[in-house]
Amino acid sequence: MTRKKVKLAFISNDSARKATYNKRKKGIIKKVRELTILCGIPACAIISNPFSSKTEVWPDLEGARQVIERYQNSSVKDETKNMNQESFLLQRITKAREQLQKQSHDSREKELNNLMIGCMKNRKLPDELSVSELKDFDKLIEKILKDMDNKIDALG
Numbered sequence: 001m002t003r004k005k006v007k008l009a010f011i012s013n014d015s016a017r018k019a020t021y022n023k024r025k026k027g028i029i030k031k032v033r034e035l036t037i038l039c040g041i042p043a044c045a046i047i048s049n050p051f052s053s054k055t056e057v058w059p060d061l062e063g064a065r066q067v068i069e070r071y072q073n074s075s076v077k078d079e080t081k082n083m084n085q086e087s088f089l090l091q092r093i094t095k096a097r098e099q100l101q102k103q104s105h106d107s108r109e110k111e112l113n114n115l116m117i118g119c120m121k122n123r124k125l126p127d128e129l130s131v132s133e134l135k136d137f138d139k140l141i142e143k144i145l146k147d148m149d150n151k152i153d154a155l156g
Helices: 014-039 061-077 085-122 131-155
Strands: 045-048 055-058
Touching: 014 045, 014 055, 055 061, 085 131
Parallel strands: none
Antiparallel strands: 045 055
């Protein structure tokens, strides 16, 4: 018999909510226990009971303390793997800037290639080019000549 799809919404009926809470709590504790056995890792579960002031701790309070202390000590030693939202966003911004810089460089190189092709067709250099544009144009021509020389050497 298949289960019906569970609608994820607040359960307004108190007794149904308590029953669901107890079933889900048992399921989570079972999963944590299985994880510790199958993978051989220390784990704990701390579940706050909304129906009483009692908090459920698995495997026990001391075991949970040991797991938490181990986590806190390891996070101090290995900050490179821990990432908060700020460091994640800074990393993404840096990558985006590098990508923009690369695309700008590629775009500029394509513009200069088009300019070079236009100059070869007209056999004349445009008058409105600045000194920096002429330097970039010269660098591109030198690069193309170097690539051609390398290809000729490889063939011959």
